[in-house]
Amino acid sequence: MRKKRFTLLSFVTAFMLLLGGCFSGETESKPDSSDSEKSGEEEKSDEKKVLHLNNSEEPGSLHPGTAEGTHDSWVLEHVFEGLTKKTPEGEIVAGMAKDWEVSDDGLTWTFHLEDDVKWSNGDPVTAEDFEYAWKYALNPETASEYAYQLYYLAGGEEYNSSENKDEYAELEEKVGVKAKDEKTLEVTLAEPTLYFLDLTSFYTYYPVNKKVQEENPDWALEADGYVSNGAFKLTEWEHKDSIKLEKNENYYDKDKIHLDEVNFVMIDNEDTAWQMYQADELDLVYPVPQDVQGELASSNDPELEIARDLSVYYYNLNTEVKPFNNIKVRKALSMAIDRKAIVEHVAQGGQPPAYGVVPPGIPDVEGDYQENSGALFKEDVEEAKKLLKEGLAEEGMDQMPKFTLTYNTNEGHKKIAEAAQEMWRKNLDIEVTLENVEFQVKLDREKAGDYDISRGGWVGDYVDPMTFLGLWVTGGSHNDPNWSNSEYDKNLKIARTSMDPKERMEAMHKAEEILISEMPVIPVYFYTMPFTLKPHVKGVFTPTNRYPQFIYADIEN
Incomplete structure (x- = not known):
């Protein structure tokens, strides 16, 4: 922000990093006390390429089976690898699997693992590790x-939904994933799924070292004992402070990995991260303070990169709390927000206003899905006032009760919440209290239904509208508004099971229209991904639905 504000904790963190030699794109050497005078050639061989960047939150979990947020996945995507992976161009290519076949009916997939793939501790990566991880x-x-x-796996939903422990073993055996031998994995789907190959690059589909998990169920809680199979390995984890990754010498493609170390610092204050970037203590910063984004964009600063993103910013409305159970009240709150003002004067990262929940960048049968959808509602303050009055009357209320908007600690979220707060006050004469909490606290509160309105954001797990629309299916684990609509569910079922692209896309368009007509969530804008990157860092890329990827990054001295 214009005034550089440091909390005491942020100041101490920045000071300690400074003392620790945490400088941008640094090269570190390990001097040998027994041989302090080395030749230039010998010194050069000891140089390290170290990338420094920030993660805005402490990871909630670095176990592929229990991770659930981008604060987890940014690390996981670099220390693990699935059957497939994504190229800088976003193409799905071979990862742990060298090739695969799919049956004519689209139900059976057979993956063949590479011969030389290993875990960071030297164990071979086997098909059984994948079967074990998915069933875990x-x-x-x-x-x-x-x-x-x-749930795309045959028997997956039945096993996960069971409440009878006596039948767990039998149901697990029926799940459609089997290691046929050490290098062959057979997957049987419940229904044909056109985007299944994309899913195999997602972190829930990563393998887990079965031997390590069985010997130490807590292996993923600390760096000591952490075992992964990706380009990097986790070597240090100072909780709520920093994470260090080092190049994994057991990675099959290690010759293409140029970085020796990657250091994450946990900083939830965007101003602090930006200060550290300016002081050459960080090489990459995401997110960038919103007013800084505007200044850098207006000056065409070459260090600002605005990547496309497959994600949406929205507000959850707790439909189990009055008066948010009323459709008219929910629609009134949505129609009273000026999205153009928010993206131009607050977010300032080139974000498009959202009048639906599926962002641009997903192919339809013809053209772009979001462009074909168009605006599914419009802003209208007078109509919002009318709907609010009618909705409150239906709930036996004379006026809107004071409510709380909860967001996770982040200066950008705060500014957007303040903008929405003022728009609701000005346009609807509503009093709103703002509450900021840690990200994991927010997630836990949403799961418990302990909120009125909460800030939400979703990055697509794969490139299909289902990755967004599937959030609000009845009983879904990410259906934080606890909303339910049978017609919505019916259309999503058609979209999940149909092999006809036209039929499934039509079903998803219908489902999105139903969702917006009842407004259990308020779309605000579609994200872009503005981040700053030092010129000496090369090879960072941003697939459609991923944070900046540094797997092939290099540092030029």
Whole structure:
């Protein structure tokens, strides 16, 4: 922001990083006390390429089976690898699997693993590790929020939904994933799924070292004992402070990995992260303070990159709390927000206003899905006033009660919440209290239904409208508004099971129209991904639905 504000904790963090030699794009050497005078050639061989960047939150979990947020996935995507992975162009290519076949009916997929793939501890990565990991996430006792991503497997939903422990073993055996031998994985789907290959690059589908998990169920809680199979390995984790990754020498493609180390610092204050970037203590910063984004964009600063993003910013409305149970009240709140003002004067990152929940960038049968949808509602203050009055009367209320808007600690979320607060005050004469909490606290509160309105954001897990629309299916683990509509569910079922692209896209368009007509969530804008990157860092790329990827990054001295 214009005034650089530091909290005491942020100041101490920045000061300690400074003392620790945490400088942008640094090269570190390990001097040998027994041989302090080395030749230039010897010194050069000891140089390290170190990337420094920020993660705005402490990861809630670094176990593929229990992770659920981008604060988890940014690390996981670099320390693990699935059957497939994404190229800088967003193409799905071979990862742990060297090739695969699919049956004519689209139900059976057979993956063949590479011969030389290993875990960071030297163990071979096997097909059994994949089978074990997927069934671990589906196990009801794991309580994985992302288990539903494995419902595409035959028997997956039945196993995960069971409340009878006596039948767990039998149901697990029926799940459609089997290691036929050490290098062959056979997957049987419940229904044909056109985007299944995309899913195999997602972190819930990553393998887990079965031997390590069985010997130490808490292996993913600390760096000591952490075992992964990606380009980097986790070597240090100072909780709520920093994470260090190092190049994994057991990675099959290690010759393409140029970085020796990657250091994340946990900073929830965007101003602090930006200060550190300016002081050359960070090489990459995301997110960037919103007013800084505007200034850099207006000056065409080459260090600002505005990448496309497959995500939506929205507000959840708790439909189990009066008067948010009333459709007219929910629609009134949505129609009273000026989205153009928010994206131009607050967010300032080139974000498009959202009048639906599915963002641009997803192919339809013809053209772009979001462009074909168009605006599914419009802003109208007078209509909002009318709807609010009618909705409150239906609930036996004379006026809107004071309510709380909860958001996770972040200066950008605060400014957007303040803008919405003022618009509701000015346009609807509503009093709103703002509440900021840690991200994990917000997630827990949403799951418990302990909120009025909460800030939400969703990055697509794969490139299909279902990754957004599937959030609000009845009983869904991410259906935080606790909203339900049978016609919505019916259309999503058609979209999940149909192999006819036209039929499934038409069903999803209908479902989105139903969702917006009842407004359990208020779309605000579609994200872009503005981040700053030092010129000496090369090779960072941004797939459609991923944070900046540094797997192939390099540092030029």
